[in-house]
Amino acid sequence: MTGVTVPTGPSLRERKKIRTRRAIRSAALRLFAAQGYDGTTVERIAEAAEVSASTVFRYFPTKEDIVLSDGRGPAMVAELRARPAQEPVVSSLRHVLLCPLRGLLADEGDLEELRQRLRLARSVPAVRARMGERVREAGRLLASVTAERLGRPGDDLEVRVVVAAVLGAWSEAVFHWLDSDGTADPGAVLDRSLELLAANLRP
Numbered sequence: 001m002t003g004v005t006v007p008t009g010p011s012l013r014e015r016k017k018i019r020t021r022r023a024i025r026s027a028a029l030r031l032f033a034a035q036g037y038d039g040t041t042v043e044r045i046a047e048a049a050e051v052s053a054s055t056v057f058r059y060f061p062t063k064e065d066i067v068l069s070d071g072r073g074p075a076m077v078a079e080l081r082a083r084p085a086q087e088p089v090v091s092s093l094r095h096v097l098l099c100p101l102r103g104l105l106a107d108e109g110d111l112e113e114l115r116q117r118l119r120l121a122r123s124v125p126a127v128r129a130r131m132g133e134r135v136r137e138a139g140r141l142l143a144s145v146t147a148e149r150l151g152r153p154g155d156d157l158e159v160r161v162v163v164a165a166v167l168g169a170w171s172e173a174v175f176h177w178l179d180s181d182g183t184a185d186p187g188a189v190l191d192r193s194l195e196l197l198a199a200n201l202r203p
Contacts (some may be wrong), residue, residue, distance in 0.1 A: 064130035094194040169193040
């Protein structure tokens with residue numbers, strides 16, 4: 001059939017889920033700023049977001065994940081698998097890591113939220129520990145897909161080291177941007193950090 005436009009954006013259900021996730025995070029960040037991270041309960045977050053506590057946990061398994069998680073695991077896998085087969089590994093990983101940042105650059109409100117989340121990740125021990133867990137989880141996921149693309153075993157040490165190095169550079173670059181009080185271009189800082197690796201890490 002011709003002349004028919006097929007919707008390609010998120011479904012109504014997905015849009016509702018996105019709005020609920022954002023409402024929970026926005027409420028949590030407001031409360032963290034007003035009364036501190038440790039002084040804010042999940043129940044209070046749920047009340048402020050006008051959802052149940054069980055809904056909060058359905059979207060964010062832990063309170064720390066409200067600060068950290070964007071639920072991008074499946075999207076990262078899809079983006080990495082879609083990269084050109086002959087593209088250097090670090091270039092592919094750079095694309096996957098920079099994709100979400102490019103959206104944030106267009107909205108100062110999103111950037112300020114990112115600054116607040118990073119400050120919490122640095123200053124709150126529980127969030128910092130959970131961040132380490134999430135980075136390791138992402139590393140295992142990205143290493144598995146990268147090894148698959150290269151035709152290597154899923155536990156290939158060289159691939160795991162390269163992915164870990166890229167994620168380490170990503171983390172350092174993000175906090176370097178935060179230390180600049182947001183005056184540096186975050187995309188440029190992250191790009192430069194990963195370019196340093198791209199020139200030297202070639203599995």
